[in-house]
Amino acid sequence: MHAQEEIKKEISHYIDACMPIIYVDTLEIGMYRTLVEEIANEKRMDYASWSLYGGMHIPGISMPTNMGRDLLTTLENIRDDLENKLFIIEDIGSQLERPEVVSYLRHIAEDIVSEKLNDCNIIILSPLQRIPRELELYVTLVSRHAMDNEGIKECIMEFCKKNTRQKPEDFVDDFMKTLVTALRGLTKTEIDSILSLVVSKHGRLDMSGMSIIRKEKQQMIKKSGILEMINVKETLDDIGGLERLKGWLKKKAAVYSQYYEAEQWGVDIPKGVLIAGMPGCGKSLAAKAASATFGLPLLRMDMGRLMGKYVGESEGNMRRAIELTEASAPCILWIDELEKAFAGIQSGGSGSEVATRLFGNFLTWMQEKDSMAFVVATANDISKLPPELMRKGRFDEIFYVDMPKAEERKKILEIHIKKRRKDDLSQIDLQQVVRETDGFCGADIEGVVRDAIEEAFVAKKDHLDTAELLAAIKRTHPISETMKDSLQAMKSTYKDKKFANASA
Numbered sequence: 001m002h003a004q005e006e007i008k009k010e011i012s013h014y015i016d017a018c019m020p021i022i023y024v025d026t027l028e029i030g031m032y033r034t035l036v037e038e039i040a041n042e043k044r045m046d047y048a049s050w051s052l053y054g055g056m057h058i059p060g061i062s063m064p065t066n067m068g069r070d071l072l073t074t075l076e077n078i079r080d081d082l083e084n085k086l087f088i089i090e091d092i093g094s095q096l097e098r099p100e101v102v103s104y105l106r107h108i109a110e111d112i113v114s115e116k117l118n119d120c121n122i123i124i125l126s127p128l129q130r131i132p133r134e135l136e137l138y139v140t141l142v143s144r145h146a147m148d149n150e151g152i153k154e155c156i157m158e159f160c161k162k163n164t165r166q167k168p169e170d171f172v173d174d175f176m177k178t179l180v181t182a183l184r185g186l187t188k189t190e191i192d193s194i195l196s197l198v199v200s201k202h203g204r205l206d207m208s209g210m211s212i213i214r215k216e217k218q219q220m221i222k223k224s225g226i227l228e229m230i231n232v233k234e235t236l237d238d239i240g241g242l243e244r245l246k247g248w249l250k251k252k253a254a255v256y257s258q259y260y261e262a263e264q265w266g267v268d269i270p271k272g273v274l275i276a277g278m279p280g281c282g283k284s285l286a287a288k289a290a291s292a293t294f295g296l297p298l299l300r301m302d303m304g305r306l307m308g309k310y311v312g313e314s315e316g317n318m319r320r321a322i323e324l325t326e327a328s329a330p331c332i333l334w335i336d337e338l339e340k341a342f343a344g345i346q347s348g349g350s351g352s353e354v355a356t357r358l359f360g361n362f363l364t365w366m367q368e369k370d371s372m373a374f375v376v377a378t379a380n381d382i383s384k385l386p387p388e389l390m391r392k393g394r395f396d397e398i399f400y401v402d403m404p405k406a407e408e409r410k411k412i413l414e415i416h417i418k419k420r421r422k423d424d425l426s427q428i429d430l431q432q433v434v435r436e437t438d439g440f441c442g443a444d445i446e447g448v449v450r451d452a453i454e455e456a457f458v459a460k461k462d463h464l465d466t467a468e469l470l471a472a473i474k475r476t477h478p479i480s481e482t483m484k485d486s487l488q489a490m491k492s493t494y495k496d497k498k499f500a501n502a503s504a
């Protein structure tokens with residue numbers, strides 16, 4: 001069924017079930033206004049609507065546009081006339097910051113629930129999910145489902161019929177399939193406007209328009225402010241050690257690069273990996289290098305940014321992030337500091353409810369995901385993460401990144417010296433430096449190299465030598481010293497979990 005029809009049916013059910021406030025989370029307000037009006041006509045109900053722009057609107061009755069601009073006054077005026085009516089409210093955002101509006105809506109909702117007011121529903125159409133706590137009990141949230149491939153195909157065909165002389169059945173090869181994949185995660189309005197843009201630039205729909213679609217999608221990601229598209233230079237060669245993790249990533253990338261053949265062969269499409277462990281030891285570096293290894297764009301989701309202050313806002317952000325990720329597939333989704341969003345679950349505090357719901361949405365997506373969005377989640381402290389997350393089937397593998405061993409420290413040193421003073425490498429006694437950096441993480445080692453090079457430059461030396469590096473080590477307080485206790489606690493948590501060691 002078309003996503004729009006599905007939502008229409010859902011709203012219709014909620015109206016029949018006398019849900020007092022039905023909150024439709026959408027950017028396509030005009031389209032949903034029409035849809036609700038259609039429902040009202042089908043149910044032989046009256047309807048009225050309010051927006052900041054047009055004030056109060058009742059079909060068939062013309063009113064001066066400045067009348068009813070204030071929502072509270074409108075509610076007071078319409079209160080006795082709400083029976084057998086759908087009352088649509090748009091532009092709710094700032095209105096819900098007014099306690100008197102919230103209180104009035106709550107009273108109407110109470111009357112609907114106690115049947116003092118019959119056959120009435122308030123329908124809110126808004127992209128924001130700012131539901132005040134006082135209204136939470138009375139609000140039923142309707143979220144649009146991402147359109148399925150059939151729905152997208154219908155949109156394309158409808159667009160062609162209206163706007164071009166092209167017939168979709170004349171599309172060559174698998175162009176329809178490619179176009180459908182490229183338009184995944186978009187709303188009907190977004191699809192229409194992107195296709196219009198392609199046609200206005202190229203005169204028709206064909207492969208030459210794909211770059212426009214890609215650009216538009218990048219714009220959407222930027223506008224959302226939830227995900228960030230990162231350009232990376234890092235490859236697996238920039239990581240010293242972590243050989244097992246690197247080998248594993250290469251294998252998964254090989255499956256991704258031959259997706260169709262792999263699927264035919266019965267190979268499951270890789271879902272993603274959780275890389276957890278010590279700070280400064282290359283977890284983020286591995287997420288970035290995954291992008292180059294898979295040859296796919298990298299989207300970064302910052303869990304801290306996802307958490308909103310209003311009820312439902314965080315879930316809304318999570319849903320949007322998932323939609324945007326699906327829309328950008330094939331891609332790598334890097335979820336940084338995974339513990340930030342889900343750590344509150346076991347706390348039992350007020351944040352734990354939100355965290356639990358957020359977590360549920362995320363797990364369902366991970367479980368059902370069939371798109372080519374490979375998730376790389378990174379976390380420091382997993383002790384507070386819910387155990388369900390670590391069960392097999394969510395991630396393909398969970399890797400534990402420990403402090404680098406001697407051999408790994410040598411490789412990290414080589415990488416960072418080579419990057420800056422390639423010719424000096426052969427003159428340095430790496431073994432001695434390695435011995436002195438026991439307990440240093442990758443970031444500490446990089447810091448030592450940077451510091452030593454700067455000192456050598458300021459001292460007007462013509463090359464970097466071992467003595468300079470040893471002096472820099474003496475000046476450094478490695479993380480194992482500054483965070484001794486918390487690292488010890490982390491280490492014992494990881495020991496119990498028996499995760500795969502990222503090092504060979």
Ligand code: ATP
Pocket residue numbers: 238239240241242278279280281282283284285286378379380412415441442443444446
């Ligand atoms: P955090 O948990 O604090 O975010 P992290 O494990 O994600 O830390 P990174 O951000 O990947 O650590 O590492 C910080 C920097 O340290 C990297 O940009 C890189 O320059 C250097 N580094 C860390 N580990 C390695 C490594 N194994 N090989 C090469 N460089 C490394």
